[in-house]
Amino acid sequence: MNALDPFPTAPPDPFLTSAALRALSEAVRDAAGRAPQADRVVDELRLGRRLLDETPAGIGILDQRLRYLYVNDALAKANGLPVEEHLGRPMPEVIPGSGPSAEVAREVLRTGRPQVVVFDGRPPADPVDVPRYWLGAFQRLDADDGEVLGVAAIVMEVTDGIRQNETLRRAQDRLELLAETATRVGGTLDAAQACRALTDLLVPRFADYAAVDVVDPEGTPRAPATPAPVWLRRMAVTAAPSTHGPLPAPVTRGGEVIFHQASSSMARVLTEHEPVVLNRPDDDAVRLMAPTRQRLERYRAMGLHSVAYLPLMHAGEPIGAVIVGRRGDSPEFAPADVEVLAQVTARAATGIGHALRYTHEHETTLEMQRAFLATPQRTGPGVEIASRYLPAGRGAEVGGDWFDTVTLPGGRTLLVVGDVMGHGVRAAAAMSEYRSLIRTLALQGLAPDRLLAEADRTAHALDLDRVATCVLALLDPGAGHAVLATAGHVPPLLARPDSVPELADLPVGPPLGTGTGGYGSRCLPMPQGSLLLLYTDGLVERRGRDIDAGLTALAATPVTPGHPLPHVLDLVLGGLAPVGSEDDVTLLAARLGHGPASHATAADLGNRPPP
Known part of the structure; x- marks a missing residue:
């Protein structure tokens, strides 16, 4: 076999069979007169052949044209063909589809560099058309004088391991x-x-x-x-x-x-x-x-x-x-x-x-609040009002905010802003009960502190499952003052003409529904042109920030009593209310003047207008 001729035409000489090798080794041993060195050579030769024949790894030795010279039983079994059907035939002819492994063998023959690869295939006799995988090590065989004799391939099936890894992956x-x-x-x-x-x-x-x-x-x-x-x-x-065109509209x-x-x-x-x-x-x-x-x-x-x-x-x-x-x-x-x-x-x-479920409840609650807050607001003479309601942002549950105005005898007007604890449909339902209760009590002519006490007692007796904060402001334009009372609510902002806006200092009572009572009121002067802003805590309270910081920011807002009330609300919301608030924001602004009330605005139930 000439190393310069990569395609020898002479038929290959397969390896001796195990039986022939055993007989030959015995003859060599007898001819050598049982010399110790001869025995050792024979033993090593037979041991190496037994290793090739009996190892569970498939072993094949091919010549330069990739014709099988030797195949052990393990490789013959893996290929699904007897040993005799391999010998003298090229690998691609014996195993159709063995192109990738044959290419590796040719590369090893050409370069002399061993390669270890994983390849897939399907033995000809395999009844199941499912790929199987082998790990193959290819080594070129060179004679002592450098002549290229062929290539040895050692393969072991790793199908189970690869399938297990694939399953895990x-x-x-x-x-x-x-x-x-x-x-x-x-x-x-x-x-x-x-x-x-x-x-x-x-x-x-x-x-x-x-x-x-x-x-x-x-x-x-x-x-x-x-x-x-x-x-x-x-x-x-x-x-x-898709290259097949867009889907129909x-x-x-x-x-x-x-x-x-x-x-x-x-x-x-x-x-x-x-x-x-x-x-x-x-x-x-x-x-x-x-x-x-x-x-x-x-x-x-x-x-x-x-x-x-x-x-x-x-x-x-x-x-x-x-x-x-x-x-x-x-x-x-x-x-x-x-x-x-x-x-x-x-x-x-x-x-x-x-x-x-959340979207349905959110929309139901929002519709309830809109229905309640869309009621036309009426005031007594000399009181101008404007209001704004901003529902919580998407992803937050609507709460129980409400506001109301009640016209009373003597030209007085009662302003109400409240906030039921909690969120969702039940909070909105409780809000409607508190709103109706306070409106009914207001028509009885009770002072703000007594009104809160009676509302607290009644809510507790009715066993309403939610408490509520609330602030009342009884405006009397003729007398030039307002009487305010609060049930655990944030303090209103008061802006008088030619004075700095300030938070009203009011006696703090417990939220409604606790049944503990103990409410007080305070009469504050409100000359013509004074502005009063009532709101819910959604305006000033933020997660991770103390509410006092929000109240301080509100007091520092440059509110001018003489500006149009919608402009005042825009100014306050633009400076304090975040986009997508986690809580509802409700504002009710009132300004005292003379003459008949102005009904220019009502609840704005849409999105916040631009400041």
Whole structure:
């Protein structure tokens, strides 16, 4: 064999068989007269051959044309062919698909540098079409004179280890995905944002299109127990960019109410609580399973070849479903895909369920407050008022703030600002009870301190489950003064003409509903043009900051009594109220003058106007 000729044409000489080698070694031992050195050489030769023959690692020795010269039983078994069918034949001919390992062997022959690689393949006789993996070490064989004899390959199957590592990797990836789902979807109490976070997580990682439909109070408020037509709210939809063109506009809108017929996949998944998968359905199946029978053309225009519906279950009840679709060159949904998608949607359902409940309660509470605060405000003569109500920012529960004005005999006007402890629907309901109670007592002509005492006693007797802070200001323009009393509320801001604004110094009583009583009042002079600002603690209180700092900032606000009241409110809000406050902010400003009352403003229930 010539080292300069990489493609010798002579047939290869396979290694001696084990039996022939054993017979030859015995003959050598006899011919040597059992010389000790000869015995040692023979023993080492036979030991080396036994090692090659009996090791569990597959061993093959090939010539320069990659023809097998030697194959042990382990390698023959791994290849699924007898030893005899290997000898003298090239590796690619014996094992179709062995191109990568053959390339490694050629590289080792060319460079002389050993290589250790992992390669996959499938033995010809393997009945299961599943890849298997081997670890191979390739070493060039050189004669003492430098002639290249061939290459030796030692391989061991590592399929189980790689599959175990792959299983662990997939499990780790799945745990990270579920953690990401919980963080992104569960990190907001805005239902639309939570649903959008889920569709953005799914596209394009798992699908080309994703949408979330949920039960809706204006459509179908509860999923039916048996298949029935349903109206669901499409909360979010996301589509991946594609060379096949954008999705049609009618199917990419969020916020619309979608009708699903009784035979649709959506109705089925809501009643069976199990995923529904449609891989390349025909037109008849699409007509049956689509939201409406008329949407076949729209579905075909989307180019989706496979769709999966997965239920969103929260507290044992279906709250909606996720629709994911694939189009173009994306593969169909395999069982493993559906398993992962089901775990993701199950984890997301908790966050979406909480967000839907919060959003419903938040909107209900806000509507209650708006209904109460939208009542036209009336005052006695000589009192001008302006008011503003800012609900808490998104992600914060609406509280129980309220304000009121009551016209009393003798040209007097009672101003009321209160704040029920807590947030949500129950706080708003309690707010309505306190508001009605104080209005009723005010019409009895009670002084502010007596009014608070009676309200406290009555609320305690009625066992209202929430206490409330409150401040009252009885304005008398004719007398030029106001009588103020407080039940655990923040002090009003008083600005008289030609004087520095100051916080009213009032006797502090306990919140209403405690039943402890003990309220006092104070009469403060308020000449014509004086301004009084009542507010709730949402204006001055911040997390991580002492409320005294907020009160000091309010007192330092350059309030000018002569300015229009809406301008005064804008000035105060612009300097103190943060965007997205964690608590409601309520303000009621009043200015004393002569003549009939001015009714220029009422509760502003929208967003804060620009300062």
